[in-house]
Amino acid sequence: MRQSQLFTKTAKEPPKDEFSFNAQILIRAGFIDKLFAGVYTILPLGFKVLKKIENIIREEINNIGGQEIYMPALHPIANYKKTGRDKIDVLYYTKLKNGSELVLGQSHEEIIVPLMQKFILSYKDLPKMVYQFQTKFRNELRAKSGILRGREFSMKDLYSFHKNEEDLNEYYKMAQKAYFKIFKRCGLLDLTYLTYASGGTFSKFSHEYQTITEAGEDLIYICDKCEIAINKKIIKEQSACPFCQNKKLREAKAIEVGNIFKLGNRFSHPFGFQYTAEDGSKKDVVMGCYGIGLGRTMGAITEVHHDKNGIIWPEEVAPFVASLLKIKSKNAMPAGRQEKVKNIDKISDKIYTDLQDNGVEVLYDDRDVSVGEKFADADLIGCPYRIVVSAKTLMKNCVEVKRRGSDKEELININEIINKISNY
C-alpha cells in the first residue's frame, strides 16, 4: 500500500485520556482509535494485524475439527434466566419494540446450547466442535487497560460437545496444543504459560494462557520445573507447585491472552440438552469452551514486542512485511548522485511493484515528508523489514535493508531484493 493513500497519520503524543501502553502506542501509530474508554475503532493497519491473528486462529482451530459459524449479539434474556446468568455483572440490557427483554452477548453458551440441541440427538452425533469470531459486550465498570480489557471486543470462542468426561479430556489436550501453536505464530510463545486457575463446579482447574508483561492485570507464580504457572487467585504466596512441590516459584505480572474451561453439564443441564447413549439411556452432553480475544492478543504483542521507537511486529502478524522508504534528500550532493535522484521515483515504484507481484506485502512510503519523519514512522509502525532507496544506495545499485529491532543495515543489490526478502 502507498502510505500517501493511507488515511491515518501517526502522532508524536498519545491522547491524554489514554493510560495503557498498548493503546497509547497503537493509537500513536494509527492502528486503532478510541471512541470511549474500552471501545476502539480498528483502523486499516490494526485491521490487517487482527485479520492475520484471526486467520492463524482459524487455521489452528480448523485443524482440530472446529466448524465455523456466526451467532447473534442480541440474546433473549429468557435464555440467561435458565442458566441463572441474567443478573451477572457485565451485562448490557436492551429491549425490542414489542417489549421483549434482550442482553448483548457477553459469551455465547446460552445461544449455542439450544442451537446444538437441535442437531445433536444421539451418541453418533458426538463429538462436535463449533466456533466463531464474534463481538463480545462486557459492561466493565472501569476500562483502563486499553485493548486488554474492552467493553466491546472481538473474540474467538470455541465450544466442544462430548459423550463423557474422557472424550472431553482428550479433546481438551488437543485444544491446549493448538493454543500453543497459535501463540507461537503470534510471537508470544516464549513468555506465555499454561496457567492453572479456578475451575468452577465441574473441574478443579480451568486453564489460562498468561503472557508475562508488566502491563498484566494478573499475578501468576511460575514453576520453571513444570513449565506451568498458577494464578495467584488459587495459591498462597509461599506455597509450592501443586505438581512437583517445587518451592521456588517465580512471581510475574501477566496478561490472560486465552482461557479454556471444562464446563461439564453446567450449561447443557439447564437446557435439558441430552443425547441418547449406546445403551438407550439419556445423558447430559458434556461441554468444553475455549476463548481467545483478538484485540487482547494484539495488545499483548505490543506490550511484549517494542522498543523506545515503536512496535516490533512478529513477522506472521505484521501489517506489512516491509516498509519501503523512498528518500529524496534535498541536500547538496555530488553530480553522480544528482543523476540517480532523477530516477529514484521510477526505481522505487518498480521495487514496490516487484515486491507486491512476488507476494511481499509492502507499505511504500512515497509521501512528500522529511527523511526523519519517514524513519520515525517506519520504526513506530514496526514492520519487520525497512528497505531504504536513496541516491546514496542507488550509487551502488543497491537498497539498504534493516531488520526492525536490529542495528545491522545491509546493502543489497536491487536485483536481489525479492530473493533476499522472501528468504530472510
Add this chain to the structure above:
Amino acid sequence: MRQSQLFTKTAKEPPKDEFSFNAQILIRAGFIDKLFAGVYTILPLGFKVLKKIENIIREEINNIGGQEIYMPALHPIANYKKTGRDKIDVLYYTKLKNGSELVLGQSHEEIIVPLMQKFILSYKDLPKMVYQFQTKFRNELRAKSGILRGREFSMKDLYSFHKNEEDLNEYYKMAQKAYFKIFKRCGLLDLTYLTYASGGTFSKFSHEYQTITEAGEDLIYICDKCEIAINKKIIKEQSACPFCQNKKLREAKAIEVGNIFKLGNRFSHPFGFQYTAEDGSKKDVVMGCYGIGLGRTMGAITEVHHDKNGIIWPEEVAPFVASLLKIKSKNAMPAGRQEKVKNIDKISDKIYTDLQDNGVEVLYDDRDVSVGEKFADADLIGCPYRIVVSAKTLMKNCVEVKRRGSDKEELININEIINKISNY
C-alpha cells in the same frame, strides 16, 4: 468437507413460525438457524456463502480505493444528538454502568465523521474512501421477511469523503460500476436494476439496487429503454420515465440489495467537519455512503435461484463447488458390480482428496444414509455440481456429473474429473 462431520442436518419441513421463503429454505438446508424473529445464527454452510459474498465485495471495493476498518457497535448517544438522529425509529438503547447512554449502531455516520475529522485536515487529504463489514442493529417493529430485513445483520458500509460535489459525483459513478460487478459475481445482475429513490436534502435522488422477485417488499417501475427503474415511492403509477419519457413502465416487486446516497454535508456539517481548501478557506467535507447487506444478498440469491427441490447457487457464492455422493446400493447386483462396491470407499476417498488438492471445494457425502436422502440433500443444499460415484458408474471407470438445475447427466472418466470440473 465430509458431510458425516457437518453438525447440521437438513429438514423436510421448515419451522412453523417462519413465513418467508428465503429463511424457510435456508433453515431447511442447514444454512441458518432462527434465534428469534429477524435474528439468525449463520451455520457452517451459510457462513461459507456469506464469506464468499464478503470477499467479492471486499475485492471490488478495494479496487475503487476503499480502506477497510472496523468500527464499534456501541455508540454514544451524544453523537446522535448532534445529527438529530437520537430518536429515530429503529434504535436500540442501552447504558454503561456509569450511566452513560448508548445506542447500538444502526449505521455508522455518527462514528466515522468524528473519526475522519482527526485525519482529514486539508484538501491534500481528500478524497478518501473507508469501509467496513459490521453488524447493524435495527429495532424493526415487525420482522417477517426472513433474512431480507433483520433486527441484527451484517452489512458492508462504505463512506467517501470529497472536496466538492464534482469529486463526489465522479466517485459515485465508480461505485455504481463496482456495485454492478458485485451483483454480477453474486449471480443477481440480470434481475437487478439501478433504481431511483428519494434523495434527502442534498440530492434529488438516491439510488437503490433492486432485484426483481415476488418476495420483494418494494414496488418498482422499470424503464426497459433506459434499463433503470424508479421506486414507486417517488413516482405516480401512470407517469412516464423521468429520463426518456417512455410511458410503458413495467411494474415489479423487488428486494433492495444495495443502496448508495449522496450525503453532501448532512453529517459533516453537524460535527463541524471541514477542510482547508487550496485558497485557505474552510469548507464542509462532502460525503457519499454506499451499503450492501450480506444476509440480504444471500436471501435474494435464494429467492431468485431455486427450484422445487432446493437452492441453485451461482458458482462464485456456492458453499462448495461440488457435492460428491458415494452411493453404496444395497440392492442385489451382478457379480462385476459387487467387485466394484468393494473398492468404492477407497475410490471415493481418492476422488475427494484429489479434488481438494486441486483447489475444488467439495462437500463429500460419505454418510451412511439412503440413496434418496443423499440425492435430495444435494439438491436442497444446491452446490453447482453433483458428482456420483457408484458401482454402476465404476463399471465404466466413470463418475456421473450433473449441473445443478440441469437435467443432463454426463459420465466422466475418473481420471478426467479434475480437468472437467476445473474447466466447466
